[in-house]
Amino acid sequence: MPGMVGRTRRTILKTAAAALAAPTAFPAIGRAQGSWPAKPIRCIVPLPPGGGTDTIGRRAMQRLSEALGVPVVVENRAGAGGTIGSDVVAKAEPDGYTIGIATASSHSAAPVFRKDLPYDPVKSFTAITMLGTTPYILIGGPAAGATDLPGFIAAAKAKRGKVNCASVGVSTLGYLLTKQFELLAGIEMVDVPYKGSALAYPDLMSGTVAVMLDNPSGSAGLVREGRLTGFAVTRPSPVLPNVPTFESLGVKGFDAVFWYGVVGPAGLPAEIADRIQKALADGFLTDRGRETLRVMDVEPVMSTPTVFAAAMAKQTQELRALADRLGIKPTE
Incomplete structure (x- = not known):
């Protein structure tokens, strides 16, 4: 019993101390907000x-x-x-x-x-x-071996498993959608991961990698300047109106x-x-x-x-x- 009383008293004292501290703590949070x-x-x-x-x-x-x-x-x-x-x-x-x-x-x-x-x-x-x-836009450089989507798909089929495709990592939506595109197009590519799309652009232009599924917010300028090819987009792009959609080129259901x-x-x-x-x-x-x-x-x-x-x-x-x-x- 004495031990229990001691523990109970300590619990009451801790609770009281917390209660006394609370009025100063919570108004401080309110003031901060x-x-x-x-x-x-x-x-x-x-x-x-x-x-x-x-x-x-x-x-x-x-x-x-x-x-x-x-x-x-x-x-x-x-x-x-x-x-x-x-x-x-x-x-x-x-x-x-x-x-x-x-x-x-x-x-x-x-x-x-x-x-x-x-x-x-x-x-x-x-x-x-x-x-x-x-x-999303499929962009490519000289290693793509084509200037339009049907041509690229044909070239990739001829070199199955040998076309390098840039990505920003295997835990990204772009990687997942690239695999979906490969399935829909009947091709197989080799993933080359980068820390960011901007780091992949020089390698696309030099031919180190062939293509990349990217977002136009980063690469549209390079496509307009002719430094990269825009093969297709997943929905019509107001900044790249001349780039066709995947749907219009026969890749059905690829519209993420x-x-x-x-x-x-x-x-x-x-x-x-x-x-x-x-x-x-x-x-x-x-x-x-x-x-x-x-x-x-x-x-x-x-x-x-x-x-x-x-x-x-x-x-x-x-x-x-x-x-x-x-x-x-x-x-x-």
């Missing part, structure tokens, strides 16, 4: 500078900085198909001062490919907004799109997430704002956090089903 943002915000872009994700991320963060009145510093943390940078966001304090650019690869496709993913694409984050969607979004760590206060979403929506859902994204072949979305979270979860289920059909299993 009320004064947010009071210092620069860090935005993690999980791919290298120069590619589509980096370009879209910087454009969005410039608009967010203007709306909030504080600097938003972009930090590129590339590697593993965007999962390294995304993990940095997942492990950050949910105080509104670290956010990140999410993509269909880092959050919808990655769990399909990796059992050892260091984060849960839904539970480890607070969804803020889907910025927009963009099509890629999305860019903004996320924060799990536990980010809803008030902060809503404020970021509103600032971006106000900036990009105007005629002028839409045009700043459409010139990069990105169709603005700016969904609410709830809608964005549901869309990510739904796409992950769909991609798991696609991977099963292609016989692709997650690796350790």
